[in-house]
Amino acid sequence: MKHETLTVELGERSYPIVIGEGLLQHAPKLLQEAGISSKSQLLIVTDEHVAKNYLEPLREVLATAGYRTTASVIAAGEQSKSLSVYDRIMTEAIQAGLDRKSAVLALGGGVVGDLAGFVAATYMRGIDFVQLPTTLLAHDSSVGGKVAINHPLGKNLIGAFHQPRVVIYDTSALHTLPKREVAAGFAEVVKHGLISDEAFVDWLKENADRLWELDSELLAKAIQRGCAVKAAIVSEDETEQGKRALLNLGHTFGHAFEALSAYSALNHGEAIAIGMCIAAKVAERVGIAEKGVCEQTERVLSLYHLPTKWPAGLTPEAVLEAMKRDKKTVGGKLALVLPRAIGHVELIKDIDEEIILTVMREEVEA
Ligand SMILES: NC(=O)c1ccc[n+]([C@@H]2O[C@H](COP(=O)([O-])OP(=O)(O)OC[C@H]3O[C@@H](n4cnc5c(N)ncnc54)[C@H](O)[C@@H]3O)[C@@H](O)[C@H]2O)c1
Ligand SMILES: [Zn+2]
Known part of the structure; x- marks a missing residue:
């Protein structure tokens, strides 16, 4: 697989960003390299636009490698970075039986990344987080570990710093982006x-x-x-x-x-x-x-x-x-x-x- 890599150097929180065409197909291998084994249950957070093209193929390739996945699909757009959507995903995570060894996968743009990252930062005091960006803007949010949701009184007011274990950037996903x-x-x-x-x-x-x-x-x-x-x-x-x-x-x-x-x-x-x-x-x-x-x-x-x-x-x-x-x-x-x-x-x-x-x-x- 042809790709570019970059390591974000943050001591023990360092992580790789792997960038290339068709990388979603290689997600199982990249997850394993990041220490997320097929014993970990995965919660995939994505939005309705992204789900349409990329959710099922991702779930299939992960299932083939033995991963159990649950998906939370949110409405597209900034208004999903809310306490009520956060609450819903937390409920789905608990109902699906996610534990401290589980991981949250953010499949989408910056909205999904910020929201799913905040879920990962706070679920059982913090579990593993992986970003699978599908917008170009999300190259920005894939570095830095800032995760957040909005409050009616202001943007990104409720958040945390939570670094991903790995960022898997499949550039072919950008072809469907407006x-x-x-x-x-x-x-x-x-x-x-x-x-x-x-x-x-x-x-x-x-x-x-x-x-x-x-x-x-x-x-x-x-x-x-x-x-x-x-x-x-x-x-x-x-x-x-x-x-x-x-x-x-x-x-x-x-x-x-x-x-x-x-x-x-x-x-x-x-x-x-x-x-x-x-x-x-x-x-x-x-x-x-x-x-x-x-x-x-x-x-x-x-x-x-x-x-x-x-x-x-x-x-x-x-x-x-x-x-x-x-x-x-x-x-x-x-x-x-x-x-x-x-x-x-x-x-x-x-x-x-x-x-x-x-x-x-x-x-x-x-
Ligand atoms: N954490 C950070 O450091 C950081 C940095 C920059 C921005 N952000 C946050 O990122 C958000 C904006 O991110 P964004 O611009 O990626 O927005 P977004 O996640 O809302 O995506 C933009 C639109 O494109 C759609 N979309 C996404 N991927 C697609 C694809 N492959 N094909 C078709 N449609 C697709 C989405 O459904 C949405 O409608 C803001 O909430 C901002 O606060 C965070
Ligand atoms: Zn900006």
Whole structure:
């Protein structure tokens, strides 16, 4: 089986991410290598869209290898990251007789991964967890061990850190993913390049056409490098004390756009794509960015069919208010991750609100 591998280095919690076409067929072997034997009962959590194509084939291949599986199928979408769905899966796990040697398999995108991971983190004080990502965006959630569900008062407010034993990334699953979701995933891939790998950004530009068509070899490389950037940062800062903040490039603006468009008009990837462009403009304005950073940021994002311009209907004042709710501010100063160059970002702690407002107002007029 042809594949790329990457180890997320976290001492005794280190785990491999295996990426390649058709890997779901090899799930039994990969589980065994991760120490999950066919004696362990498996709970597969997935959503209705993913289940349609991938659940039965996975269950069959696992059954052939002697694994007993139970499946919890949830409704697709962010609203399933809820206490009530969590409660339902816990009930199904108890009824199915899962014990401390059992494992939870997350077959799906980031929603399934976050929810199933939180189930695994809390069932009997924590059992084994395996991710089988089926979206491109989930390359991001497959590194770092953050698992969570939402509370009506806010996103990801109930959660834990729980690292998977192995991530099995079958790139062929991405062929059924709607193109808008593919683009959203590329927003995070590009982000990982912009944060710390200029050569990766160049490579993403050169190979944009074939990557957009999901060429499996290139896709495996893109996922591997995207994961590697995040893994390097997470290894240094597992519980988010410092460096991990750099992963928020474009996210303070992006979260504000998402919140104000009521999580509908723009998806997460689209919102952070625009956010990264505005961050580059602020960086130029405060004089820390090398020439051309804005242009290059916009260029690479456009190649992946992502928006780069100000979202119609939003006012700079409302966006600034939403940003202040998202991040604590001190005396009218905001901390933002800004690019100095392609492949180099920094957390700048005391940016004057007026500068941010000015840049945003120019964007509205542009
Ligand atoms: N834990 C982390 O570090 C982390 C990082 C980034 C994002 N997230 C979370 O991830 C979530 C977003 O993840 P996402 O973008 O993968 O969303 P998602 O899981 O909702 O998937 C997007 C849509 O694609 C469908 N889908 C998934 N795989 C498919 C396939 N192969 N074929 C056809 N349809 C498919 C899903 O049913 C859904 O409708 C958010 O809740 C976010 O908070 C977590
Ligand atoms: Zn993100």
